[in-house]
Amino acid sequence: MNWTVQSQSALSDAPAPPLLLQAAWDAVRAREAWLRSPFFPALFSFGSYLAACAPFVALDVLSARLPALQRYKIQPQASPSAGLLAACLARSLFDHLVCVFPVTVAHWYWRPVRLPERAPEAPRLLLDLGAGLLLFDALYFLWHLLHHRVPWLYKTFHKVHHKHVSTFALSTQYSSLWELLWLGLFAGLVPVLLRCHPLTEMAFFVANIWLSVEDHSGYDLPWSTHRLVPFGLYGGSLHHDLHHLKFKFNYAPYFTHWDRLFGTLSPAGREEPAPAKATKD
Numbered sequence: 619m620n621w622t623v624q625s626q627s628a629l630s631d632a633p634a635p636p637l638l639l640q641a642a643w644d645a646v647r648a649r650e651a652w653l654r655s656p657f658f659p660a661l662f663s664f665g666s667y668l669a670a671c672a673p674f675v676a677l678d679v680l681s682a683r684l685p686a687l688q689r690y691k692i693q694p695q696a697s698p699s700a701g702l703l704a705a706c707l708a709r710s711l712f713d714h715l716v717c718v719f720p721v722t723v724a725h726w727y728w729r730p731v732r733l734p735e736r737a738p739e740a741p742r743l744l745l746d747l748g749a750g751l752l753l754f755d756a757l758y759f760l761w762h763l764l765h766h767r768v769p770w771l772y773k774t775f776h777k778v779h780h781k782h783v784s785t786f787a788l789s790t791q792y793s794s795l796w797e798l799l800w801l802g803l804f805a806g807l808v809p810v811l812l813r814c815h816p817l818t819e820m821a822f823f824v825a826n827i828w829l830s831v832e833d834h835s836g837y838d839l840p841w842s843t844h845r846l847v848p849f850g851l852y853g854g855s856l857h858h859d860l861h862h863l864k865f866k867f868n869y870a871p872y873f874t875h876w877d878r879l880f881g882t883l884s885p886a887g888r889e890e891p892a893p894a895k896a897t898k899d
């Protein structure tokens with residue numbers, strides 16, 4: 619992860635950021651030595667991923683003892699075993715060591731971290747965050763569609779991610795190194811293209827990881843993002859679980875507009891009776 623800095627002249631003309639964001643940014647900058655460490659990007663990436671997965675792994679463990687939780691599972695019959703969770707975790711750790719860490723160190727070397735004094739304005743942070751998620755969604759949609767439409771690309775690079783036909787949080791990053799590198803490239807490129815403040819970049823990175831894990835959580839919870847965003851604009855875990863089950867439809871990771879435009883949005887309801895409850899909105 620590399621953080622660009624806005625010009626001092628532009629910052630000096632900007633209105634003062636809200637106290638809350640400045641306090642948060644000051645707290646981040648107080649750990650400057652950590653932020654400047656070549657280890658930080660890979661640790662931040664892996665730590666954010668584990669933190670996002672933890673509540674869903676806890677739900678998986680609890681749901682085995684509390685049947686009431688099963689009603690929130692998209693495929694109630696499918697539950698990852700402890701061995702499967704451990705294997706996915708080990709693979710993620712290995713991928714971060716052999717792939718994410720070397721790439722982020724190279725990035726850190728070529729584009730050293732710089733940290734401006736001022737926090738971003740809150741509306742600007744929210745605007746950039748929304749724009750960043752939309753841009754990432756578009757980039758991954760195109761990549762994903764291409765890797766399903768070209769059989770060689772699917773078999774060589776994307777098939778690994780489709781090993782699990784029922785999703786669970788730790789299956790999020792169960793992918794080929796090729797796919798992980800492209801996802802990392804998109805996630806790193808988006809804040810640079812949008813000239814995001816470093817705090818916005820952190821927020822985008824965490825939100826992106828959370829949403830990708832929620833996509834693969836296998837749960838349809840009352841507070842899931844697709845239930846909070848109106849008008850069916852957001853697909854989320856229901857749409858992505860169906861993608862894993864059917865190997866088609868719903869190529870965009872988050873929003874539904876690209877699949878609507880390309881005619882690849884799943885029809886209402888699952889195509890055939892799923893061993894789960896009726897899931898589609």
Ligand SMILES: [Zn+2]
Nearest residue numbers: 762766776861
């Ligand atoms: Zn796919």
Ligand SMILES: [Zn+2]
Nearest residue numbers: 779834858862
């Ligand atoms: Zn997936």
